[in-house]
Amino acid sequence: MDSKEEIKRKFGEHLLKLLKEYGEQDGASASLRKFATRSELEYSNVQRISKGQVDLALTTIVALAKGLGLKPKDLLDFF
Template identity: 65%
Template sequence: MDWKEETKLNFGNHLLKLLAEYGEKNKVKPSLRQLSVRADLEYSQVQRISKGQVDLALTTIVSLAQGLEVEPSKLLEF
């Protein structure tokens, strides 16, 4: 596995961790579908991101951060 693939997988795992933390904090079941709604992104895109299959644009990172109610920099701490 090259470093790009590893980075995407690590980001996807970190996203899932932050989603779980969001669920605990807000007393809701963590859901990629709900995250996609809150982030105003397509569910299939969020699902592919969580599996490490997508290179992200900066605007996508900001949208995901808004959906998780965290600063965008938090998404890059993996």
């Protein structure tokens, strides 16, 4: 099993990958700030999540998925 730090880092990388894919799908550049607004989360929190600095709560995962238009399980498919 990976360490907590490694899991958070991998999740952050996966989130940025999904954000890039989402931005390409809707024809716009999906900035982290716009994504935070869509997710109804603070920009600074989303920024720290994307850098692997936050141990996420389930409600945050649901909010991030909502901002991407995905199901929460899609965010957890990063191993």
